[in-house]
Amino acid sequence: MIVRAVILDFDYTLADSSQGTIRCINHALVGLRLPPTTPEMAKQTIGLSLPDTLTFLVGAPSPSQVERFTRLFLEMSERVMVAQTVLLPGVSDAMAQLRRRCLSLAIVSTKYRRRIEAVLEREGLYNMFEVVIGGDDVAQPKPAPEGLLLAASRLGLEPAYCLYVGDSLTDAEAARRAGMPFIATLSGVTLPDALAAYQPLGLIPDVGALPTWLSEQQIDLCAPKTECANQ
Numbered sequence: 253m254i255v256r257a258v259i260l261d262f263d264y265t266l267a268d269s270s271q272g273t274i275r276c277i278n279h280a281l282v283g284l285r286l287p288p289t290t291p292e293m294a295k296q297t298i299g300l301s302l303p304d305t306l307t308f309l310v311g312a313p314s315p316s317q318v319e320r321f322t323r324l325f326l327e328m329s330e331r332v333m334v335a336q337t338v339l340l341p342g343v344s345d346a347m348a349q350l351r352r353r354c355l356s357l358a359i360v361s362t363k364y365r366r367r368i369e370a371v372l373e374r375e376g377l378y379n380m381f382e383v384v385i386g387g388d389d390v391a392q393p394k395p396a397p398e399g400l401l402l403a404a405s406r407l408g409l410e411p412a413y414c415l416y417v418g419d420s421l422t423d424a425e426a427a428r429r430a431g432m433p434f435i436a437t438l439s440g441v442t443l444p445d446a447l448a449a450y451q452p453l454g455l456i457p458d459v460g461a462l463p464t465w466l467s468e469q470q471i472d473l474c475a476p477k478t479e480c481a482n483q
Contacts (some may be wrong), residue, residue, distance in 0.1 A: 254472045255433070257407050258350055258462070259383075259400060261418035262361035262368050263298045264440030265459060266343050269363070270295050272329070272336030277305065280324035284317055286310060295441050299420045301362055301393040302326075333363075334370045339377075340439055342460020347380050349463040353473050356407050358383035360399040360416070360426075365389055383407055395422045397430035404432070417459065424450035435462070 263269050270291070277297070278288035289309055297305040302322045306313045313321070350357060357380055361368060365386025372378040383406045390398040404411045416427040419440030424447060427434035436447040439458040448455060456465050466473060 253433070253470070254413055255355070255415045255466075256409050256413045257356035257358060257404075257415070259358040259360055259403050259414050259416045259432070260459065261299065261416075261420070261423050262359050262363055264419040265340075265417060265423075265437055266359070267337050267339050267371060269333060269337040270298060272333040273298055275332055275336070276325045276328040277309070279328040280306075280321045281309070283324040284320055298440070299362060299394070299418075299422050301387065329364075329367070333367050334374070337367070337371050339371070339375055340458060340460075342458060344375065344377060346460050346462055347377060350466075351380055353463075353466075355473060356383075356409075357381045358385070358403045358407060358414075360385045360394070360403050362387040362393045395425035395429065397426055397432075400426055400430040400432055404430075415453070417462065419447075421446060421450070424452065435465070 260266055274291050274294040277294045281288050293309065297308050300308060302325055303318045306318055306321045347357060359368060359381055363386055365384050365388060368384055368386055369378060372381065383403050385399045385403050387393050390402065392398045400416060401411060404414050411430050411432040414432050415435060416432045417435045417437060419437045420442050424434055424436060428450065434452045435454045435456060436452040437456055437458055438444055444455060454465050456462060
């Protein structure tokens, strides 16, 4: 097996934005004159599109409710999301190790790209990623494969040469539809058995464990030395 790039989900894979998400969801629900949800329920929606988030929380919203929920969520998100997003432990070191192995890095998320980039800039990681695809860059969010296929295309690679790392069933299904090998992390709220049902290449506790996991596999990771600026 040959892997030339690692594409990663953002929320619950690289970062924890749960506090900001809870605040945005409840701001939008109250604006719709609906009761606020619990932190536990809100966390279950992380990684879903905003229409799917509202559907998960209230059942069958009307188109006008979806439109207003989206507007109110984004209104609050502009104020709090970046400030209330923190990197998960071990992420910075893991990304540095992957870059030293000549792997290209990318992110595909349902979160708006500018928010992802703002967090990466703040944490000094922006230059490590060659491609960032946010939910605002695609017509169909995950689990549709559009974002993953777009990232692979911008990296100049076939999907089979990219490894997608994520924490949710949405991530697993997106990788399946894109024809991209998948590694599941347990850093989110999805149960291990549910992720294992997708038969990922690996099931790791968090992204910090990814470099070690890759070292233990029989995978060709690096481009030829003449093509690798990190040699």
